[in-house]
Amino acid sequence: MTKQMFRIAPGFEEIMPQEYRDLVTHGPYDRNVGVADLGTFKELLEEHPLCAGCGLALSLRLFLASLPAPADTVVVGSTGCSAIAFPQVGLHNIHGLFGNQNAIASGLKRALKLRFPDQPKDVVVVAGDGATADIGLEMVMHSWFRGENIATVMLDNEAYANTGGQESGMSPRGTVLNMAPTGKKFEKVAMPEIAREAGCAYVATTSPLHARRFEKAIRRAILVARDVGSTYVQVFCPCPTNYKFRPDETLSVIRKREKEGVFQYREYITPQAQEYLAAVEGEKQ
Amino acid sequence: MYAAAKVELSRCTGCKLCILACPDPNVICFLADDKKVKVDVTRCKGCGLCVAVCPKAALALEALTESEPART
Ligand code: SF4
Ligand code: SF4
Numbered sequence: 317m318t319k320q321m322f323r324i325a326p327g328f329e330e331i332m333p334q335e336y337r338d339l340v341t342h343g344p345y346d347r348n349v350g351v352a353d354l355g356t357f358k359e360l361l362e363e364h365p366l367c368a369g370c371g372l373a374l375s376l377r378l379f380l381a382s383l384p385a386p387a388d389t390v391v392v393g394s395t396g397c398s399a400i401a402f403p404q405v406g407l408h409n410i411h412g413l414f415g416n417q418n419a420i421a422s423g424l425k426r427a428l429k430l431r432f433p434d435q436p437k438d439v440v441v442v443a444g445d446g447a448t449a450d451i452g453l454e455m456v457m458h459s460w461f462r463g464e465n466i467a468t469v470m471l472d473n474e475a476y477a478n479t480g481g482q483e484s485g486m487s488p489r490g491t492v493l494n495m496a497p498t499g500k501k502f503e504k505v506a507m508p509e510i511a512r513e514a515g516c517a518y519v520a521t522t523s524p525l526h527a528r529r530f531e532k533a534i535r536r537a538i539l540v541a542r543d544v545g546s547t548y549v550q551v552f553c554p555c556p557t558n559y560k561f562r563p564d565e566t567l568s569v570i571r572k573r574e575k576e577g578v579f580q581y582r583e584y585i586t587p588q589a590q591e592y593l594a595a596v597e598g599e600k601q
Numbered sequence: 602m603y604a605a606a607k608v609e610l611s612r613c614t615g616c617k618l619c620i621l622a623c624p625d626p627n628v629i630c631f632l633a634d635d636k637k638v639k640v641d642v643t644r645c646k647g648c649g650l651c652v653a654v655c656p657k658a659a660l661a662l663e664a665l666t667e668s669e670p671a672r673t
Contacts (some may be wrong), residue, residue: 347649351621352617354620355620355623355629355638356630356633362627363625363627364625364626368624369624369649369650370646374624374626374650375621376624377623400646526619562649563648563649564652564653566624567622568653
């Protein structure tokens with residue numbers, strides 16, 4: 317997609333909604349903006365129906381501002397809270413079935429490579445913990461085994477959040493939710509380790525508490541996926557609605573987990589990806 | 602939308618931390634000339650995250666009154 321597609325036919329400017337006009341005149345397409353520029357350009361995400369104080373919504377905002385080439389990016393999503401926001405995103409996006417998002421992204425990426433051999437097109441999967449670690453785990457892992465050139469971003473709110481609060485594989489042991497009254501019986505699925513063993517060239521865990529670090533992980537994952545192989549970023553984004561804390565505590569919940577050492581920022585980069593990143597990141601400076 | 606964040610301009614130093622904490626897009630804007638932030642109360646959900654991160658206590662949640670701009 318190019319900015320061209322968003323242009324308004326001459327004479328029709330007046331009748332287009334203000335939000336759309338703003339996107340055309342000062343959206344992020346074809347401009348080199350990042351999270352540090354938030355608040356100064358029209359964001360790709362428009363007003364959304366996610367809950368007040370939602371960590372996932374904040375992560376989505378930061379994610380969209382972190383894209384290295386929004387005009388050449390396609391996001392493949394899946395069922396979950398993030399899916400409710402995607403109709404409001406000014407970016408090509410596809411809603412997969414619950415679990416097949418990485419299969420869709422694999423096919424799409426291969427087709428885009430054939431159709432645009434000279435222009436990198438970034439295909440990024442953005443799905444929740446349920447879609448990634450439970451329902452879609454098989455297709456997620458097989459895309460990694462095959463080394464597909466796609467980035468997978470898990471928005472980990474540690475629950476099936478928009479269906480009333482069921483535990484997911486990513487809920488911590490002992491979690492009690494509205495629809496998981498007896499407490500979860502096993503540990504959080506070790507997705508970063510699985511990703512690494514399954515052959516991902518870049519794996520990171522991050523959170524929206526540190527926006528710059530978040531941006532770096534997303535950019536790296538997308539860049540490495542272009543040329544080296546599959547990548548995975550796990551974003552810890554707590555859910556006030558199901559975990560029953562106040563909406564203004566979302567970031568302090570992350571800080572608390574950080575302090576306890578339960579949540580850690582980690583990054584794994586294969587030597588090949590390291591070499592590639594050194595070259596592209598060096599180029600930028 | 603019954604409450605929204607309000608900025609006390611004299612306290613705001615324009616550090617932009619609130620912009621990076623708000624889960625809602627296009628709510629807090631940065632005014633480059635003044636080096637301050639502005640909140641669009643019609644988009645704010647009143648979650649209070651910006652208030653929690655502001656190091657200068659320049660933000661507070663306030664109940665919206667009848668005279669606030671109506672949602673268009
Ligand atoms: S249920 Fe939780 S994760 Fe879903 S939109 Fe609400 S706060 Fe966000
Ligand atoms: S109260 Fe919440 S929605 Fe409103 S400006 Fe602050 S962070 Fe954004």
